[in-house]
Amino acid sequence: MQPRRVHDLLRPRFRWHSHGLTVLLIVMATIGLLISSAGVAHAATTVTWGQWKFYYQEKSNICWAAASKSVVHRVTGVEYTQCSLVNAGLKTTGCPNQTGTVYDIDRAIKAMGVTHTTVSPSGRPAWANLRTWTTTNGGAITGAVWGSGGAHAVPIAGTDLASTNVYVVKISTTAVTAQWYPHTTFNAGSSTIFGQPFTVQGFVGAWR
Numbered sequence: 724m725q726p727r728r729v730h731d732l733l734r735p736r737f738r739w740h741s742h743g744l745t746v747l748l749i750v751m752a753t754i755g756l757l758i759s760s761a762g763v764a765h766a767a768t769t770v771t772w773g774q775w776k777f778y779y780q781e782k783s784n785i786c787w788a789a790a791s792k793s794v795v796h797r798v799t800g801v802e803y804t805q806c807s808l809v810n811a812g813l814k815t816t817g818c819p820n821q822t823g824t825v826y827d828i829d830r831a832i833k834a835m836g837v838t839h840t841t842v843s844p845s846g847r848p849a850w851a852n853l854r855t856w857t858t859t860n861g862g863a864i865t866g867a868v869w870g871s872g873g874a875h876a877v878p879i880a881g882t883d884l885a886s887t888n889v890y891v892v893k894i895s896t897t898a899v900t901a902q903w904y905p906h907t908t909f910n911a912g913s914s915t916i917f918g919q920p921f922t923v924q925g926f927v928g929a930w931r
Contacts, residue, residue, distance in 0.1 A: 770899040775862070775880050777892060777899050781805045787823035788812070788831065789894055790864045790876040795835045798861055798931050803835050811835065825925045828864055828876070832929060841928040847910045848879070848926045850887055857882045861930030870920030877923070882906075893917050 768779040776796050780789035788805040791812070796802050806818035812831030813821060823831075829842045839861070841852070848863050856862055857879065867877040880901065881890035889909055892901040893916075900917070908914050910923060 772880060772890075772892075772901065774860075776802075777880075777894060778805070779899065780894055780896050782818075782820040783896065784820045784822045785809055786894060787828050787864070787876040790878045791828050791831045791835075793878060794862060794864060794927075794929050795832050795837055798832075798929055799836045801836065808832075808835065822874075823876075825864075825866065825927050828927045832927070837929050839930050842926075844925045846926065847923045848928060850882075850906045850910075852928055853879055853889060853906070854882045854884065856928045856930045859930040861928070863926050863928045865923055866925040867916070867921040868924050870922075874924070877921075891916060 768781075770777040774797065776793060778789045778792050780786045782805075785805055788808040791808045792803060792805055795808070808831040809818050809821070809823075810816055811834035812823050812827035813819065814830070825842050825844050829840050833840065848865060853863055862881075863879045865877040865879065866874055868874045878892060879889050880892050882888070883890075883903065886903075887906045888903040889906050890901060891904050891909065892899060902917065904914075904916060909916065914921060914923075
């Protein structure tokens, strides 16, 4: 993995990867255990919640591919390998353990059949958009820049209309956890999530 520099994280094409923990905000499948709204249960390398299926990332820097796999499965009902998404997103072969940008994510999921997407390299997803995407068989993958350094794929799995909360899912190579957060808190620009300071920067929205 190439060394990270702080100013690199602020560039529009910053890359999302994991230093052990990756956040995935995205919201069924036959493998895994059902998750309650209070948290996530996990079995093997797959976790299910509602109609979403989440995957542990298979390599340290491809959280974005694990997130993309969940989105593609949610939108199309088809499961692709994380390596196929890495190769499609990076326009390469061999499944390198390489970080990805919002544009790489968009390219990867479109290659697997997702036709409706919205991409922003530096913005934060509005509540109305998240509500629309998560109620039309879709969701969002946002970028979380950790206060301690590093950037991660942060998908959004659901929205609660009554409370305007969003369901945030964090993945790593060994676990998946999730929690509801107020959208205003999550989208404030600088917040604390799962006990870690972070800033939202960039997103890919996808829907059927």
